[in-house]
Amino acid sequence: MNLFAQAVQWILDPLNYVGVNAIPLRVFEHLAFTLVTLVIASAIAIPIGFFIGHTGRGRGLAVSVAGAFRAIPTLGLLTLVALWIGIGLGAPFVALTILAIPPILAGAYTGFEAIDRRTVDAARAVGMSEGQIVRGVEVPLGLPLLIGGIRSAALQVVATATLAAYIADIGLGRYLFTGLKTRDHAEMLGGSILVILLALALEGIFATIQRFVVPRGVISSRSKVVRVRSSRARPMVNSAVEKGTQ
Amino acid sequence: MFTANRGRLALFGAVAVGAVVALAGCATGDPLATGSGDSASETLIVGSQDYYSNEIIAEIYSQALEDGGYTVDRQFRIGQREVYLPDIEAGGIDVFPEYTGSLLQALEPDAAAGTADDVYTALESALPDGLSLLDRADASDQNSWTVSKAFAEQYGLTDIASLANVTEPITVGGNSELEERPYNPEALTAKYGIEFAGFTPIEDGGGPLTVKALLDGDIQITNIYTASPAFADGSIVALDDPDNLFLPDNVVPVVSDKVDDGAADILNAVSAALTEDVLVTLNARSSNDQESADKIATDWLAEANL
Amino acid sequence: MTWIWSNGDLIWDRTLDHLVLSVPPILLSFLLALPLGALANRYRASRGVILGSVGLLYAIPSLPLFIVLPVIVGTSARSPLNLIIALTLYGVALMVRVVADGLASVDRDVRQSAAGVGFSSWSEFWQVELPLAGPVLLAGLRVVAVSTVSLATVGAVIGVQSLGSLFTDGFQRGIQAEIIAGIVATVVLALVLDGVLVLLGRLLMPWTRKSSSRVLLPVVTPAAVTR
Structure with missing residues (x-):
């Protein structure tokens, strides 16, 4: 408990609010790094996920590749890429983007798949084109699960982005490594607490977004579907699994 | 209809517990x-x-x-x-x-x-x-302040104090504890008046990535152990330390x-x-x-x- | 690549170390998550508290946890136990939510019929709810297994030998083949454990054999169902 008190003291110490190591600066860097990684990973994963979700093609491949991606140790990938392209932000971006892709990809295609096929068939029957079906039906209905995938990716990236400080002068990981190497446990724990707070803030933001993006008509009907025909309650099953990896 | 499965689940439970105990035993056998x-x-x-x-x-x-x-x-x-x-x-x-x-x-x-x-x-x-x-x-x-040969020749660097001749920004790279050691950049500023532009952590203990960063010009000065084979080809040089900043x-x-x-x-x-x-x-x-x-x-x- | 051929023994030893570090957390997190998840599912109040607090565990960065844990638990700094405890925490963080959601997905009608034919609440849980939630639990456990194996590599940074040791050593010596070997071995080990879990699932839940692909990997298009 004493250690926690020291860590809190470290966080509150005015000395840690000036200079290049100022806490607000490191928090900002950490957040910016996390968001840019999420944007890159989303730009790669969402189109692929939508394609799989809409056509059902390449699903088996995507599941295996995403599974293998999950198993790739971030530390190993980081060191390997660093040896290729040198120090700086490049290697951490590559390693963390790969970390973020599987949950976003899964969120994108399970979002489409969770939609009752009759809804899509109905859209097709009233003469909507495939493009209109994707934009007008599948994307809005699949959005909550997609946001869920991004949310779970965000949580992993924000916690793992500390490893970026292994080879770059960025983020809250700087406190962790300096604390580790100089046996300053208060600094290390203080840095960790900041990471956790940041993760919690992101969680809150994403939970709010998730709430707002559920289309109005879906809210009531979904809970009914879960009740009455729980064997088809796929959205819930998947979101549970998607909470997935660290 | 589920009673038949109860045995299986119990069996699974027993196997799982057994395996945990056995494996935890191995792992904790310090x-x-x-x-x-x-x-x-x-x-x-x-x-x-x-x-x-x-x-x-x-x-x-x-x-x-x-x-x-x-x-x-x-x-x-x-x-x-x-x-x-x-x-x-x-x-x-x-x-x-x-x-x-x-x-x-x-x-x-x-x-x-x-x-x-x-x-x-x-x-x-x-x-x-x-x-x-x-x-x-x-x-x-031992520890050393090391620069690339090209950098040393450009500014005629021989010992640590001569870093004061450098006119471009100097970025320091190395393990993060380097910032806290008695021979850290702050100490060089206090002792020799050398100004530094910043610090980049590279947590490989002066390994190949640090050397690469030095040769690429991403950092200008770093700490490399003097017995490192990286010194063998002469592309990097350890600066002399006449004031014994570094302990043998x-x-x-x-x-x-x-x-x-x-x-x-x-x-x-x-x-x-x-x-x-x-x-x-x-x-x-x-x-x-x-x-x-x-x-x-x-x-x-x-x-x-x- | 010659490094790999001449160091097969080393890779094998580290793989075994890695197995000893990662299998106990996978099993332990399953065993610990069962009661917690069941509790979370049973009462509305406990659900929020339990799921909220285990979700928090998830946000803790692994490296400092590995180091601070011995200070809190009182184990030796380089005991593999630290790593096992930390990995178990992450596994539980993930698994509790899966257990709660899996149990919640069991049809209320089925549970009421079970009660109707005379199951006690205890035996209804073991004989009706749990088997029906089985496929979901298995899916969650598979994710736990893969992420645990991947995460165990970070222990190398604090001196607990694992496949991650091949990264730190390869990094220091500049041997890319060694790092690649470490990554590949980690992925292979994760996929092997995943396969073992799938087989175990088929063995324990034979009734899901035909439909398991549908439950685990929900597919809707006819082409994918017949795959």
Whole structure:
């Protein structure tokens, strides 16, 4: 408990609010790094996920590749890429983007798949084109699960982005490594607490977004579907699994 | 309809619990606990840092002791000093290759600089009870401020103080603890008036990535251990340190009371043969030729007639 | 690549170390998550508290947890136990939510019929709810297994030997083949454990054999169902 008190003291110490190591600066860097990684990973994963979700093609491949991606140790990938392209932000971006892709990809295609096929068939029957079906039906209905995938990716990236400080002068990981190497446990724990707070803030933001993006008509009907025909309650099953990896 | 499955689930539960107990048993069978017990008094536990060069030296110690009839329990690559130091202090390890200056600073952060012998003497008295030093080797793997050859030639750099001649921004790179050490960039600013543009962490202990960053110009100055094979091709140079900012870091075996005179003689003979050139060669065989510590140690012991 | 051929023994030893570090957390997190998840599912109040607090565990960065844990638990700094406890915490963080959601997905009608034919609440849980939630639990456990194996590599940074040791060593010595070998071995080990879990699932839940692909990997298009 004493250690926690020291860590809190470290966080509150005015000395840690000036200079290049100022806490607000490191928090900002950490957040910016996390968001840019999420944007890159989303730009790669969402189109692929939508394609799989809409056509059902390449699903088996995507599941295996995403599974293998999950198993790739971030530390190993980081060191390997660093040896290729040198120090700086490049290697951490590559390693963390790969970390973020599987949950976003899964969120994108399970979002489409969770939609009752009759809804899509109905859209097709009233003469909507495939493009209109994707934009007008599948994307809005699949959005909550997609946001869920991004949310779970965000949580992993924000916690793992500390490893970026292994080879770059960025983020809250700087406190962790300096604390580790100089046996300053208060600094290390203080840095960790900041990471956790940041993760919690992101969680809150994403939970709010998730709430707002559920289309109005879906809210009531979904809970009914879960009740009455729980064997088809796929959205819930998947979101549970998607909470997935660290 | 589900009762038939109950047996299966119970079986699964039993298997899972059994496996957990068995595996947890393996995993928690801390080798230290058995090693420090009385029953294994003839077995010497040799440890090493999580650093390839240190592992080679530990392997040399181990093989030399085995040749002398001792039984050795190798506990290599057990982390950096902050992780294993408590174990050594508690007497859990009998032989550990250490570096005089760095260990002294870890035990006494304010230790004054001096010659190799001064540091050795200071370390002897700083060690906790139950631990002692054997003879130190000539080989020293010490910290240095290092720049690329091109950078040194551009500004005519010879010693650390001459960094004041540099007119472009100087970015420092290296392990993050470098910022906190007595010879840190702040100390250079205070002592020589050198201004720095920033610090970039590269947590590989002055390894290939650090050297690459130096040669690419991503950083201008870093800390590389002087026995690193990276110095071999002359593309980087360690700046002279006339004011002894860096403590000498001679290789020395730190030993427990379990190391008897016979074992001490064996280790002292190894230290006597371990010169700076030898250490650099051994490191190069590991880094450049990718040979295992085991093979490098065997070859060298044969070569040195030990 | 010659490094890999001449160091097969080392890779095998590290793989075994890695197995010993990662299998106990996978099993332990399953065993610990069962009661917690069941509790979370049973009462509305406990659900929020339990799921909220285990979700928090998830956000803790692994490296400092590995180091601070011995200070809190009182184990030796380089004991593999630290790693096992930390990995178990992450596994539980993930698994509790899966258990709660899996149990919640069991049809209320089925549970009421079970009660109707005389199951006690205890035996209804073991004989009706748990088997029906089985496929979901298995899916969650598979994710736990893969992420645990991947995460165990970070222990190398604090001196606990694992496949991650091949990264730190390869990084210091500049041997890319060694790092690649470490990554590949980690992925292979994760996929092997995943396969073992799938087989175990088929063995224990034979009734899902035909439909398991549908439950685990929900597919809707006819082409994918017949795959």
